[in-house]
Amino acid sequence: MNEVLFASSGSTDYETPPELFQKYDAIYHFSLDVCANRANTKCRRFYSPKQDGLTQPWSGACWMNPPYGRDVEAWIKKAYESAKAGATVVALLPARTDTAWFHEFVYNKAMVEFLRGRVRFILGDKSGPATFPSMIVIWTPRWSERS
Numbered sequence: 001m002n003e004v005l006f007a008s009s010g011s012t013d014y015e016t017p018p019e020l021f022q023k024y025d026a027i028y029h030f031s032l033d034v035c036a037n038r039a040n041t042k043c044r045r046f047y048s049p050k051q052d053g054l055t056q057p058w059s060g061a062c063w064m065n066p067p068y069g070r071d072v073e074a075w076i077k078k079a080y081e082s083a084k085a086g087a088t089v090v091a092l093l094p095a096r097t098d099t100a101w102f103h104e105f106v107y108n109k110a111m112v113e114f115l116r117g118r119v120r121f122i123l124g125d126k127s128g129p130a131t132f133p134s135m136i137v138i139w140t141p142r143w144s145e146r147s
């Protein structure tokens with residue numbers, strides 16, 4: 001979505017491009033989308049805002065493209081803690097390496113792949129490049145044991 005569309009929609013429903021999801025699904029075989037709705041979920045099993053994924057247990061191989069607003073840190077903390085408890089969580093996140101959450105829960109605590117170019121998010125029948133760089137963060141039980 002372009003900046004104007006992003007600002008005017010105020011929506012957090014920006015979808016992961018299918019080819020990006022499929023690249024990681026082929027490796028991790030996700031069984032749970034931790035934040036989604038019926039229309040945009042990437043897995044048969046998902047948590048919606050009504051169920052509130054932040055208060056549910058995460059287990060197995062989880063996919064996470066969370067709302068990037070003020071609560072993003074809560075999603076990232078939950079991913080880190082769920083990996084400590086045995087889950088694998090793969091997340092598509094803004095590459096904000098100067099944030100407290102990056103240093104607290106990502107740097108040296110997960111594998112990070114910085115994505116080349118800009119992700120083209122999908123919103124309804126529109127799509128467009130993000131206005132920020134993105135990264136894939138992979139928390140596994142083994143990595144999160146390092147701290």
Ligand SMILES: C[S@@+](CC[C@H](N)C(=O)[O-])C[C@H]1O[C@@H](n2cnc3c(N)ncnc32)[C@H](O)[C@@H]1O
Binds near residue numbers: 036037054
């Ligand atoms: C950026 S979209 C990602 C959609 C999809 N999972 C994907 O990867 O394309 C974030 C989704 O999180 C959902 N969401 C927001 N708050 C949530 C909550 N508390 N629990 C579960 N899902 C939530 C929204 O409905 C939205 O569809």
